[in-house]
Amino acid sequence: MFIPEVLSPAGDMDKLKTAIAYGADAVYMSGKNFGLRTFSGNFEHDDMKQAVAYAHDRGVKCYVTMNILALEDDIRRVDDEIDYVAHEAKADAVLISDPGIFSRAKKVAPDLELHISTQASVTNSEACRFWYEQGAKRIVLARECSLEQIRKIRENIPEDLELEAFIHGAMCMSYSGRCILSNYFTGRRANGGACAQPCRWGYYLSEEKRPEDKLPIEQDEHGTYILSSNDICMIEHVPEMVKAGINSFKIEGRIKGAYYAAATTKVYREAVDLYLKDPEGYKTDAKWLELLDKVVHRDYATGFFFDKPIDNAQIGSERTYNKPAFVVGVVEGTDEKTGMYIVSQRNKLYRGDTLNVLKPDGWEEPVAAAEIYDLDMNPLESVPHPQMKFLMKPSRQIDLPPGTFLSRDGDKDEGILPNS
Ligand code: SF4
Structure with a gap:
């Protein structure tokens, strides 16, 4: 049986310490550049070094995201960052989606573990093997994979290639980051870490000769949010996820608060521990659902794990977060x-x-x-x-x-x- 790690978001030092206190096996974080969440606090170099040392002292692993799609100017300055992350901060792995950054990482830090970010949209075993042959140790699967597909992928890849999957938190309306809405509306580059999330905005219909007339489509009384997806919550499906062969249960949310990191980490920690202790007698604890309902979230769904997204995941009816x-x-x-x-x-x-x-x-x-x-x-x-x-x-x-x-x-x- 796979023993999955609980992997928690660490948007800054406070959230990192909180996630560790509440039971994370590993955390993921970003420096000031090259990660995809420029609006979370993130880590200056010295802070990153301290954070990794703090985590390692407690037996927790640290993965650093460098998963932007690099422009030419980015790639010219990536070596120093990789060198720092690997040799000064001594992180356990970096997450990469850009083949150029991947290639530089292999040259600058040959011993550094390389994880392929969900931004690379890996959805099949051949793509997994491709990255494995390039030297990747882990694949963060695209959020569009179902559990059945993950199970088949696991059967067709080397045993020592790890699979990570987002099991809780926000979804991207398109294949993660493969979207130019933010660039188009705001000039903020989604694949440079600055997405303004226009998929969460309200939209109207207008006729080309009367642009001032905004015709509501009226999804509900709040307006129309046809591009805004629900959040994933897989707390009721821990056994299926373990059986599918997922090595790492990833919780989304580096820009959410410390309470979110604490509650989600605690809930999945308890669920995983309970399942590993007694797979036969395992049952979802109603308290977990209650607690997850108290953190900031949109309506929960199971994403692409079971259903066609049209039936379940993609279209949110809420204009904002639920926060009870x-x-x-x-x-x-x-x-x-x-x-x-x-x-x-x-x-x-x-x-x-x-x-x-x-x-x-x-x-x-x-x-x-x-x-x-x-x-x-x-x-x-x-x-x-x-x-x-x-x-x-x-x-x-x-x-x-x-x-x-x-x-x-x-x-x-x-x-x-x-x-x-
Ligand atoms: S605008 Fe929405 S769908 Fe597009 S990249 Fe940003 S979060 Fe994803």
Whole structure:
């Protein structure tokens, strides 16, 4: 049986540490150039080195994305980056889609493990073999592969060629990144890491002689979002994914927040561990679905894994994210004098709020913020300021280790996206 790794997004140092605390086997990250998420924090060289060392000290692998399609100017400056990633930062692998960058990586860092990014749209065993013969160690399959196709691919490739698949998170409306909507509308290059995601925008129909008349197509009361795809969620299909031979379960979302990294990592960690421990008795825990519903997401579907996309995955009806819970604070420690928890604010919190609790070692029933104080022990009715530190006494005895996320259920569209 394949023992899959849980591979989590690490958009910056905070998210990397969070993903590791919540159970990731490996994380993927990017430097300031050559990765496809220029809007996540990403890592300066020194930070990358520290991040990799931090992960390695905890037995966690680090993969660095260099998966842009390189223009001529890009390829002229890629050697230094590969050299740094391999020999200074000492990352475990780089993710590449451009054959030019792949070729430079083999020359500059012959011992560095090379993974083929999903941007390369690998959808069959011959393409896998092609990259294997070039020296690739792992293929991140195109999101368009079904589980049945993955199973057949696995049967027809060398055993030591690893397969990675996106099992949770956002989809691209086209074959990943093979789209020029963003370039066309905004001048921002999707395959250079700067996609503005116009596939998520609302669209109208207009007749050529009356461009000012916008005719709504009216998919629903919010408008028409025919290019916006649902998110994948495969938490109910862990056994099938293991049986198909996927070595690495990849969670999308480097530009989402630390809470997202924590919750998704925790849920898939538990599911994989439970399945490996007892494949016969394995059952999806309803709590996992509940928790995944509390992180920022669009409506969930199973992507291309089972159904024709027209039946399931591609057409979202929502104009925005669902976000039923807001992180209001992250526990930083315990105040020695009072025994109360020191919490750093993320969204406004009121005394008496009922809080969901997500800890690195699991989750607990909600608890109320019975008393809250500033650091000088002045009682507070609310904590209004972002990042403000405050003391909290919960309504019952509960262990809240550093890194615990406290969230409250909220309305859709409320609050600040990056915290979730
Ligand atoms: S606009 Fe949408 S479909 Fe196109 S590359 Fe960006 S995310 Fe993908």
